[in-house]
Amino acid sequence: MSVEQAFRARWVFPPESEPIRDATIIVTAGILTDITTQRIPTAKDLGSAAIIPGLVNAHVHLEFSGHSTPITPPLPFTDWIRSVIRSRQQEGSREGSLASGIQECLQTETTALGEIATSPLSAKQLDECSLAGVVFQEVIGISEQAAREKGSQLVELLTDYQPQRDQLSIGLSPHAPYSVHPDLLQKIVQLSRSEHCPLAMHLAENRAERELIGSCEGEFRSFLEDMNLWPGDVWHEFRTINDYLRLLSQADSALIVHGNDLQADEIEYLATQSQMSVVYCPRTHAYFQHAQHPLPHLLDRGINVALGTDGRSSNPDLDLWQDARHVRQTFPNLSPNEVLNLATLNGARALKLCSSGLTIGRQARWSLVPLDALSSESDPWRLLFA
Ligand SMILES: [Zn+2]
CATH class of the missing domain: 2.30.40.10 (Urease, subunit C, domain 1)
Structure with missing residues (x-):
């Protein structure tokens, strides 16, 4: 044959x-x-x-793939997070959700993923299919005690499941500034550097996040207090998004997920860090009714921007091509070639895949x-x- x-x-x-x-x-x-x-x-x-070239979905949470519609309400953001937590508690079969998410990605011609995983099952199930990419094991822990406990389990998280295929690798995902203690984040960055593993972090997602780290006020404070998780002011060395970017720049490579609210000085800093990429999730961005994404500014400054669907918790499906079409409609001044690159080559670069998939040799x-x-x-x- x-x-x-x-x-x-x-x-x-x-x-x-x-x-x-x-x-x-x-x-x-x-x-x-x-x-x-x-x-x-x-x-x-x-x-x-x-x-x-192969479509790359650089940010997805396959665990929510059982949802037929996004989780409501989209606003205020912390109410959406409460709904997500409730939905996680009531969830049915995780295995079934992951399998249906993988199936949907394959059916919609996705070839590689940046999956955010909350169990080793994701890596195991992805290893059994043809998709390439990185499984980012999620890390959450905002109190000092949680930061210590999670900090001692990081190596285990990274080595819990070793993929059999060389096109699949394991990374870490410190969730977000409001859910990860800065001490824990520092440990994660150190490990990323020593073990050469990629990181993905939700960052500059909305204004409330800035308010929390800058002054310990706003909807995230109320949310953490209501959940009995208020850690006190743990952000004293991380008052700005730039402080986070500088720390993440020390990782082996880092995906800044969303970046909806990135400001000019932060974009200038990112432009100097070629190992960092931004992942824009177009239809999720629209679902939360954010102000226009700084995508053209990021591209102007030569920053690598990839696309993600995010999970079905904020997007009606996992069809990355529909997100690319959404970008084409939202930013008609971008060339179609640039939009195609966002959905393909740039995602491959963000996930450190060896080529776009249509490179001879x-x-x-x-x-x-x-x-x-x-x-x-x-x-x-x-x-x-x-
Ligand atoms: Zn996400």
Whole structure:
């Protein structure tokens, strides 16, 4: 049996050149070996579709995949978190939710994930499918005692499950400034550096977070007091988002998840740190009715921005391509090529995957986007995002 496979489609979008009409990609033993317009009689014809580099969903919580609709209310934010906590307590089968999330990602042509996991089950189940990416084990602990306890379990968390496939790795996710004690965060960053593991942290998600770390006031204080979790002022060395960015810059690599509220000086700092990426979750951002995302500013400053769906707790589905289309509509001044990169190449870079998936000589990882068969549109970019 030949190990060579060929796939023909109406358009192929290679990562570093113009789209190619009626092209065929050739994959030999899993490696992309050619992209050609020559007729290959044995090629599988994929019809009116586009072959693009593999879609990368750089931020998702698969554990919420059992939800048919996002968790309400979206606002105020801390009420949404209370609902999430209630939903976690009442949840049915975690295994079933993870399996249905993985299934949905595969069905919507996602090839790699940045999954935030609250149990080793995520890594185990992902290891059994074809998805690449990083499983970030979530760490939460805001009191001094929780920080000490969790701090002593970090190595275990990182080594609890070792993936069998080299395309899957384990990272850590210190949850957010309102849920992780700064001492614990420092330990996590040290471990990231010594073990070369990536980090992902929800940061600059909204104004209330800034209010909490800056002055210990606002809705997060009330929320933590109501939950009997108020730790006192533990943020004295971390009064600003920039303080967090500077600490996270010492990690092996870091994903700043959301970054909805990043300000000019913070963006300037990020622009100097090539090992840091921002993950924008477009439809989740819209669900919470935030002010416009600083995406164009981030891209202007050369910062690597990837896309994520976040979980079904704040997004109706896990179809990353729908988030890319949302970006295309929200930011019409961005070029379609830039938007495609957000959903593919930039995500691969954020998760340190070895290539975009459509690089000749590298492991092939590509996605298929159906194109309107009846459309006579000659511009491949319009056709792609139609
Ligand atoms: Zn998230």
